[in-house]
Every structure is written in C-alpha cells, then in structure tokens.
Amino acid sequence: MRLLRTSTFQITVLYAVVLAISTAAVALFLYWSTIGFLQRQTDQTIEVEIAGLRETYRSQGLNGLTRVIGERIRAGDDAEALYLFADSRLRPLAGNLDTWPELVSTEDGWYSFLLQSDEKQTNARARVLQLREGLVLLVGRDISNLDGLLALAGGALIWGSGLAIALALAGGVFMSRRVLKRVENVNETTRSIIGGDFTRRVSTRGTSDEFDQLADNLNHMLDRIENLMGDIRHAGDSIAHDLRTPLTRLRHALESTSTTDDIDTMREGIESATEDADRLLSTFSALLRIARLESGGYRLRKERLRLSDLVDDALELYSVIAEERGIEIQTQLDTDTEISGDRDLVFQLVVNLLDNAIKYTPDDGSVSLTVVRSGQDVMLAVTDSGPGIPENQIDKVTRRFYRVDASRRRPGSGLGLSLVQAVADHHGCKMRLANAAQGLAVEVVFTSAVSDSQAFSS
Amino acid sequence: MFRSGRRRTVTMAGSKVWREKKYVRLLVIEDDPSVAAYIRKGLDELGYTVDVASDGKQGLFLATSETYDLLIVDRMLPELDGLSVVQTLRACDKTVPVLFLSALGEVDDRVQGLEAGGDDYLTKPFAFSELKARVEALLRRGQASDSTVTELAVNDLTMDRLARTVRRGGEHIELQPREFRLLEYLMRNAGQVVTRTMLLEHVWDYHFDPQTNVIDVHISRLRSKIDKGFETPLLETVRGAGYRLG
Numbered sequence: 001m002r003l004l005r006t007s008t009f010q011i012t013v014l015y016a017v018v019l020a021i022s023t024a025a026v027a028l029f030l031y032w033s034t035i036g037f038l039q040r041q042t043d044q045t046i047e048v049e050i051a052g053l054r055e056t057y058r059s060q061g062l063n064g065l066t067r068v069i070g071e072r073i074r075a076g077d078d079a080e081a082l083y084l085f086a087d088s089r090l091r092p093l094a095g096n097l098d099t100w101p102e103l104v105s106t107e108d109g110w111y112s113f114l115l116q117s118d119e120k121q122t123n124a125r126a127r128v129l130q131l132r133e134g135l136v137l138l139v140g141r142d143i144s145n146l147d148g149l150l151a152l153a154g155g156a157l158i159w160g161s162g163l164a165i166a167l168a169l170a171g172g173v174f175m176s177r178r179v180l181k182r183v184e185n186v187n188e189t190t191r192s193i194i195g196g197d198f199t200r201r202v203s204t205r206g207t208s209d210e211f212d213q214l215a216d217n218l219n220h221m222l223d224r225i226e227n228l229m230g231d232i233r234h235a236g237d238s239i240a241h242d243l244r245t246p247l248t249r250l251r252h253a254l255e256s257t258s259t260t261d262d263i264d265t266m267r268e269g270i271e272s273a274t275e276d277a278d279r280l281l282s283t284f285s286a287l288l289r290i291a292r293l294e295s296g297g298y299r300l301r302k303e304r305l306r307l308s309d310l311v312d313d314a315l316e317l318y319s320v321i322a323e324e325r326g327i328e329i330q331t332q333l334d335t336d337t338e339i340s341g342d343r344d345l346v347f348q349l350v351v352n353l354l355d356n357a358i359k360y361t362p363d364d365g366s367v368s369l370t371v372v373r374s375g376q377d378v379m380l381a382v383t384d385s386g387p388g389i390p391e392n393q394i395d396k397v398t399r400r401f402y403r404v405d406a407s408r409r410r411p412g413s414g415l416g417l418s419l420v421q422a423v424a425d426h427h428g429c430k431m432r433l434a435n436a437a438q439g440l441a442v443e444v445v446f447t448s449a450v451s452d453s454q455a456f457s458s
Numbered sequence: 459m460f461r462s463g464r465r466r467t468v469t470m471a472g473s474k475v476w477r478e479k480k481y482v483r484l485l486v487i488e489d490d491p492s493v494a495a496y497i498r499k500g501l502d503e504l505g506y507t508v509d510v511a512s513d514g515k516q517g518l519f520l521a522t523s524e525t526y527d528l529l530i531v532d533r534m535l536p537e538l539d540g541l542s543v544v545q546t547l548r549a550c551d552k553t554v555p556v557l558f559l560s561a562l563g564e565v566d567d568r569v570q571g572l573e574a575g576g577d578d579y580l581t582k583p584f585a586f587s588e589l590k591a592r593v594e595a596l597l598r599r600g601q602a603s604d605s606t607v608t609e610l611a612v613n614d615l616t617m618d619r620l621a622r623t624v625r626r627g628g629e630h631i632e633l634q635p636r637e638f639r640l641l642e643y644l645m646r647n648a649g650q651v652v653t654r655t656m657l658l659e660h661v662w663d664y665h666f667d668p669q670t671n672v673i674d675v676h677i678s679r680l681r682s683k684i685d686k687g688f689e690t691p692l693l694e695t696v697r698g699a700g701y702r703l704g
Binding site: 281285286313318355359 | 567568569581583585636662664665666667668669670672675676679697698
C-alpha cells in the first residue's frame with residue numbers, strides 16, 4: 001500500500017481524473033454540436049414537409065395531396081424521404097412504403113420504426129398527420145446515415161477518450177516522476193547532510209525556477225548554519241585558548257605558594273592568583289552578558305537618554321588614559337541627541353568603543369568622537385588613528401574572542417566589540433565598521449523612532 | 459533598629475567603629491547551600507553573627523521576628539522570591555539595609571531590585587572581597603547620617619562639602635569636580651575597602667565593566683594630589699580588592 005501514498009501515484013491519478021473529466025466534457029460538446037445538430041435538422045425537414053403537405057391538402061384536397069406525394073417520390077431527389085398514405089385501417093393507399101410500420105412513440109408526436117429494405121434493417125423517424133375520414137399520412141426519413149455517423153462518432157469518442165486517459169496516466173507518471181526526481185534530489189542531499197556530510201549542497205539546474213529557488217534557499221540556509229557553527233566552534237576554541245593562559249598563571253602562582261616558606265613570596269603568589277581569578281571572573285561575566293543579550297533574556301530598561309551626555313561622561317572617565325599617552329581626543333557632539341535605551345548598556349557600548357580606540361591608537365595619535373543627529377537617527381562615530389583592521393577580517397572582529405593577529409599581544413579579552421555588537425543589536429541599532437583614512441571607524445546608528453510604547457512598557 | 463545601645467557614637471575615623479563587630483547580626487536568605495555556606499564562613503571570619511534562611515518564607519519570618527543589621531537576599535528563592543520578601547518588609551516599615559544577590563542568567567534587573575527596596579545589588583559570581591566591601595558600606599550607611607554631614611575628616615585630611623574645599627594639614631588641595639566626588643566617597647567609607655565597581659556605581663553613577671584599569675589611573679591622580687609630599691600615605695591600593703582611605 002506504499003504505492004497509494006507515493007506522490008507519483010497521487011499526482012498521476014489526479015492528472016488522469018482531471019483529463020478524463022475534461023475529455024468527457026469535450027466529447028459531449030462535440031456530440032451536441034454535430035450529431036445533435038444533424039438530428040435536429042432531420043426533425044426540422046420532416047416538420048417543414050408536414051406543414052407543406054397539410055397546406056396542399058387544405059387547398060387541393062385529397063387528390064392534390066396524392067399527386068404531390070406521387071410527384072415527390074418520382075422526383076427521387078431525396079432518397080431518405082419516406083411517405084405513406086393509408087386509410088383508416090392503415091391499408092396503404094400511396095407512398096414509398098409497402099406496409100404501415102410498427103410505430104414506437106418516442107416523444108410528443110414523434111415515432112420511430114424499423115425500415116426493412118433488402119436484407120438490412122435501418123432506423124427511421126416520422127410524424128403522422130391525421131386527415132379527414134380516418135385517413136392518415138406518415139411523413140418520415142430514413143436515418144440510417146445518421147446512425148452510421150453516430151456509431152462512428154461514438155467509437156471515435158470512446159477510443160479517443162481511452163487514448164486520452166492512457167496518455168494522461170503515462171503523462172502523469174512521467175511528469176510526477178520528473179518533478180519528484182528533483183524533490184528526491186533535495187531529499188537525498190538533506191539526508192546525507194543529516195548523516196554528517198555538512199559540505200553537501202543541493203544541486204541546481206540553473207533555470208532559476210521554483211525548484212532552483214528552493215535549492216538556493218536551502219543552500220543559503222546551510223551556508224548560514226555552517227558559518228554560525230564555525231563561529232561557535234571558533235568561540236569554543238578561543239575560550240579554551242584564551243582562558244588557558246590565566247588559568248596556567250593561576251596554577252603557577254598557587255604552586256609557588258605551596259613550595260615556599262617565605263611569607264612574602266607566598267603573599268605575592270596569592271595576590272597574583274587572586275588577580276588572575278578576578279580576570280577570569282570578569283571574562284566569564286562578559287561572556288554571560290553577551291550570551292544573555294543575544295538570547296534576548298536581558299530585560300531592557302529603556303529610558304530617554306541624551307547620547308552626548310553619556311559620551312561626555314565616558315570621555316571624562318577615559319580622557320585620563322588618553323592624556324597619559326599624549327592622545328588627542330577630538331569631539332563633535334550635537335546636543336539634540338535623545339535616544340531611547342538602557343543607560344548602563346549604552347554607556348558600556350560607548351566605553352568599549354572609546355577604550356578600543358584609545359588602546360589601538362599609538363602614543364601621540366588622535367581619536368575622534370562624534371555624535372550627530374540626522375532626522376530620526378542619532379549616529380555615534382568613533383575613529384582612531386591606529387592600524388585599522390585587515391579588510392578580510394573586518395566582519396569577524398565582532399565575534400567572541402576574535403582578535404586580529406597583530407593585536408594578540410595587547411591586553412584585552414577579545415570580547416569588547418562582541419559586547420558592543422550585542423548591545424547595538426539589542427537596541428535595534430545599525431553598526432558599521434570600516435577602515436578610515438587613518439584608522440578604524442565604528443559607527444552606531446540609533447533610530448529614535450523605535451516604538452516608545454515598547455520602550456517604557458517594562 | 460540596628461543602633462543598639464551598646465555601640466558607641468560613630469565617627470568617620472573608621473577603625474574604631476567595628477570593634478564591637480561580633481554584635482552585628484546579619485541574615486542571609488539564600489537557597490543554594492554551598493553559596494550560603496561560603497557567605498556565612500566568610501562573614502563569620504570577619505566577626506559577624508550570621509543567620510541563614512534557606513527559603514523566602516523562613517527568611518521573611520526571621521527578618522520580622524528578629525533584629526538584624528543587614529539582610530543579604532538572593533533574588534530567586536523557593537516559597538517566596540527575594541523581591542517579595544523585601545517588598546513585604548518595606549511595607550511593614552522595616553528599614554534594615556538589604557543587599558540583593560542574583561545569579562547571571564536570571565533576570566538581574568538592578569533597578570527592579572533597588573525599586574523593591576533593596577539598597578545594593580551584587581551579581582553572582584562575585585568575589586568575596588566585593589561582598590565584604592558592600593556589606594561594610596551598607597552597615598556604615600546605616601550608622602552615619604550621610605547627607606547631612608557637611609564636614610568630613612580622615613586623619614589630617616578634611617573636606618568641607620559646602621565650600622567644596624579640601625585641606626590636608628591646613629594646606630589647600632585643588633580638585634576637579636569628579637576627584638572631589640571620588641574623595642568624598644572614599645572619605646565616607648574611610649577605613650573600609652571600596653571596590654572598583656562600587657566607585658563606578660557611586661562616583662560615576664554607571665553600572666558597567668570598565669575594560670581597562672581606568673579607575674586606577676583616576677585613583678593615582680587623586681593620590682598624587684592628597685598624598686604627595688605628606689609623610690603618611692592615606693590612599694592605599696588593596697590588591698585583589700580595591701582601595702582604602704585612612
């Protein structure tokens with residue numbers, strides 16, 4: 001019974017049924033418009049003749065009628081025309097039929113009867129006209145030709161329909177096989193991906209039809225999943241790698257305290273171990289914070305903030321570091337920069353960007369900070385005069401623990417920009433990193449049009 | 459209510475205040491036995507008397523029937539959650555200071571905790587030094603009527619909050635507004651360790667993670683102004699914990 005459930009079978013049957021119904025409809029129409037038309041024409045001819053003969057009888061009497069019938073038979077230009085004039089006991093008086101036939105009434109005023117001629121029987125159709133003193137006149141036509149035509153047409157229709165249904169079944173099988181083969185192609189690929197071969201992709205025919213689009217979408221989805229998995233794997237590797245160093249240091253520090261009797265060495269070891277443990281804790285906190293922001297588990301407490309105020313505060317906090325290294329911070333802060341956001345998170349974003357900019361700017365370099373409003377948007381831009389980021393890595397630096405090789409030796413968790421990205425995403429901001437003329441430029445655009453109702457609902 | 463008659467008058471000088479520490483009673487409402495034990499052990503060693511309640515109902519019962527100087531309340535508790543415990547206490551006009559604890563991964567909305575009547579907020583995992591510093595700051599806050607004090611003094615360092623002047627040994631010290639706030643906070647918590655996070659929250663008014671040692675830089679600037687040229691350094695760095703003035 002598996003056959004009944006296959007799409008091939010279902011599509012084929014559906015296809016055949018639809019074709020059979022449409023063939024039947026066409027046949028009926030053909031029948032009605034050809035055979036039916038001929039039948040109606042025959043009936044009309046008989047009607048017209050009866051009307052003519054009735055008129056003759058009225059004007060010229062019995063003799064006239066007999067004469068006209070006689071003339072028509074003799075003229076013989078209508079071989080199918082049948083006439084029989086009979087008395088009240090149905091004994092033939094004139095006409096081209098030998099005996100009064102056995103009439104079978106078909107419909108109102110119409111009769112059919114069998115016509116015996118030579119060795120074959122044919123069908124005939126007739127009307128009967130009642131005359132005076134029980135005399136009757138039968139006017140009819142031999143419809144053997146019509147019957148032949150009917151049989152021919154019927155045969156043609158039956159054969160034609162049979163052929164059509166057979167073609168429909170074959171076509172259905174062929175078409176559904178063809179379509180399902182492409183579905184099977186997708187199935188087969190996905191099965192092998194489920195089986196573990198993540199490099200497989202669904203093949204396309206290059207016709208960009210629906211199946212190609214399906215395959216393309218599937219392939220894009222797979223690429224995206226592969227990228228995400230790569231990110232996760234990379235993050236996992238990096239966590240292991242980046243946490244190993246402080247853990248190793250911590251272990252050494254603890255070890256040194258257990259192998260010494262000198263109280264100062266011991267204290268030093270414990271202090272160093274505490275610092276490393278703190279660093280690990282803060283790395284984990286940052287990781288968890290990013291994870292929670294990304295998973296949407298963080299409840300935003302949005303309020304109206306003036307971004308330039310937050311930037312001022314961050315500048316006030318960090319300018320001391322810049323001063324020590326002779327870095328000049330240029331600012332251009334619009335005052336009309338209200339946004340809706342979580343104060344602590346947005347401040348963290350500003351601080352991380354500023355901290356990064358200062359960190360990667362060489363001594364005596366410069367950092368520029370701008371907050372500008374344009375329409376509904378408020379843009380924060382931080383540009384440093386550091387080495388920038390190699391173009392092929394620019395979209396990777398927001399990944400967790402991703403560090404451009406050149407910066408590996410600098411202090412930092414490799415989580416700063418990840419957190420910035422997570423906060424930006426959480427606030428519906430657009431974030432863009434680009435290499436500027438002298439260093440890296442990061443732009444974060446806050447759209448203040450973001451629904452205020454949502455912002456204050458929590 | 460936590461000002462027992464046995465405690466002597468409080469001064470900002472610090473070290474004397476806690477001689478009678480053992481009479482300070484703390485209640486820890488925490489359902490995780492290992493965390494509760496960790497906190498209790500640490501606070502015991504500091505000389506506090508610590509009670510532990512393992513669920514919200516028991517905690518609320520103890521907090522209303524006994525007298526405590528400080529409550530340490532976990533946010534997620536069986537029976538009755540931490541927020542409700544504190545809200546109920548506040549509704550009963552209990553003004554005991556409350557320090558909220560919350561694990562990362564839970565809804566650690568600081569503002570929500572503070573609005574419910576909490577006085578401070580600490581996110582797990584935390585270093586014990588951070589908890590200690592905050593507990594001491596909260597206990598201290600309950601004792602000194604902060605905001606009305608106009609003159610602060612630590613050794614020979616004096617601050618006039620109204621005139622916004624700082625002197626050491628009679629010598630005038632020029633401070634930037636932020637340095638003034640930083641010093642004020644340190645003086646209010648004189649003798650106690652304050653952590654970097656506490657400084658960020660109270661002096662800069664932001665709860666965030668400063669990627670770098672930016673606070674150290676501010677502290678060393680302040681130190682160069684108040685300690686340079688004087689024989690006894692007042693502002694010391696406590697490794698692995700924070701800073702201490704006096």
